[in-house]
Amino acid sequence: MSSTWVMVSCRLRITGVPRSVTVVAFAVLGVLVLGACEGEVRGGEGASGVGDPYFPKAGNGGYDVTHYGLTLDYDPEVRRLTGEAEIEARAEEELSAFSLDLKGMEVESVEVGGEDARFDRSGGGGGGQELVVRPAGGLGEGDVFTTVVRYSGRPVTVTDPDGSEEGWLRTADGALALGEPVGSMAWFPGNHHPSDKATYDITVSVPEGLKAVSNGELRSSETEGGRATFVWHVGEPMASYVATVAVGEFETRVSKTGDGLPVYVAVDPGEVKASAEVLARIPEVVEWAELNFGPYPFSSTGAIVDREGDAGYALETQNRPVFPGAPGIGLLVHELAHQWYGNSVTPESWRDMWLNEGFATYAEWLWDEDHGGDSAQDVFDALYEGDYFDSEAEEAAVWAFPPAEPSSAAHLSDSPVYERGAMVLHKVRQTVGDEIFYEILRGWAGAHRHGNADTADFTAYVEKKAPGEDFSGIWAEWLYGEGKPAKP
Structure with missing residues (x-):
């Protein structure tokens, strides 16, 4: 036996x-x-996953991260990343163990509170998503603690349920790290769910001649011994899915908006000419957005333009969105609008994705309306009547599921979340009129600045701002209803 x-x-x-x-x-x-x-070791094990309806293993229970200090060294020639993550957090319950999201990579050591901690990787062979840490003596509720993880390896590319790629993407001259929805776990350990935001310090060393661009403000850059090191600081809370690192032969430019907001732009040399005109309009777009959405929520803005094909999509990475190739003005407006809706006001779960994409899509409509293009009403009508897209299949897709209840993780970036989400906002505007509607846009961004919110928070906020109106039909038919609503 x-x-x-x-x-x-x-x-x-x-x-x-x-x-x-x-x-x-x-x-x-x-x-x-x-x-x-x-x-005796205290407490139980924090949950491995917060139970998100679409990504149940994303994030972890039992603690709240307040700050990440990431020190990274990347060698593009052999595609090797060496990292040290210093994670400051607060225990929300007694813990004998807790989990960090980390996919791939070899973990060399873990310390909690300056003491070696036992750890293991779930999923077998280090290929799982969870790094389980068992601190000596456990943690008490309310304890503030620092975890240091040292790791290395070739970061992986993560394929999303919709087939798109994120994580650590190899480029011709370096790499590009993108994280929506869960790709950040490919390059640093953490609590990778939008409900846990934190500040960041990100230090990246790369071969001399390359640059490493990240979020926030560039605190320093120096070259020594054939390596160039760039130190970035993010002082406002940031969800990990909008953290980024771009390594390459970038041309960089630093300027300011009329109000003195720093604008940091990094562009692949092959995209400089094609993107110059639209990137020069960043101050104009930010100033227009502040009039409509309220004060800009961060301490800098800008953009990263990599080569076309380096990524399959643009992403609203905090402070400076990433674009694969030169963007048009509509795409620039969309991603900068996300700095208010998505990056500052961040969804409580991935079910609330329309609060990101519906708002950013409607921002495009408002920009066109204010700059001699179609009105938001024109776009709304074209979508409803079937004249907006080029095919019947695309038009039918708008009504495939309700914006507030995507049918699956594979459809979080589908048309109902974007276009029909924007139509919900237009229905609110039709109901309350422009004056109150713009108060809602600005007030919503202000009320949840640097926080998290869900769809129920939004509907309650709208009803509070316009107490004499009945929104039940909009919520039931446009936000949560199946199929195409009756003719408006």
Whole structure:
């Protein structure tokens, strides 16, 4: 008969042995066990995943991260990343263990509170998503603690349910890290769910001649021993899915808006000419957005333009969106609008994606309306009547599912989340009129600045701002309703 002896939180557990034998074993070893248990480990294990309806393993329970200090060294020639992540957090319950999201990479050591901590990788062979950390002595509720993880390897590319690629993307001259929805776990360990935002310090070393661009403000850059090191600081809370690192032969330009907001732009040399005109309009777009959405929520803005094909999509990475090739003005407006809606006011879960994309899409409509293009009403009518897209299949897709309840993780970026989400906002505008509607746009961004919110928070906010109006039909038919609503 085989048996296994496992020490778990100072309690001796024996498996594979009849209960009668277990009792005898405890009697014989009682003195030894008692001595080992004098330092009883507190609490249970934090949940591995926050139970997001579309990505249930994303994020982790039991603690809240307040700051990430990431020190990265990347060699594009061999595609090797060496990293040290210093994670400051607060325990929200007693913990004998907690999990960090990390996909791939080899973990060399983990410390909690300056002491070595035991760790293991779930999923087998280090290929799972969870890095389970067992701090010596456990953690008490309310404890503020620092975890240091040292790791290395070739970061992986993550394929989303919709087939798009994120994580650590290899480019012709370096790499591009993109994280929506869960790709950031490919290059640093953390609590990778939008509900846990934190500040960041990101230091990246790359071969001399390359640049490393990230979020926030560039605090320093220096070259020594054939390596160039760039230090970035993000002082406002940021969800990990909008964290980025872009490594390449970028041409960079620093300027300011009329109000003094720093504008940092990094462009692949092959895209400089094609993108110059639209990137020069960043100050204009930000100033227009502030009139409509309220004060800009961050301490800098800008853009990263990599080569066309380096990524399959643009992304609203905080402070400076990423574009694969030169963007048009509509796409620039969309991604900058996300700085208010998505990056500052961040969804509580991925179910609330329309609060990002519906708002950013409607921002495009407003920009066109204010700059001699179609009105938002024109676009709304074209969508409803079937004249907006080039094919019947695209038009039908708008009504495939309700904006507030995407049919699956594979459809989070589909038309109902974008266009029909924007139509919900237009229905609100039709109901309350322009004056109150713009108060809602600005007030919503201000009320949840640097926080999280869900769809119920939004509907409650709208109803509070216009207490004399009945929104039940809009919510039931346009926001949550199946199929195409009755003719408006």
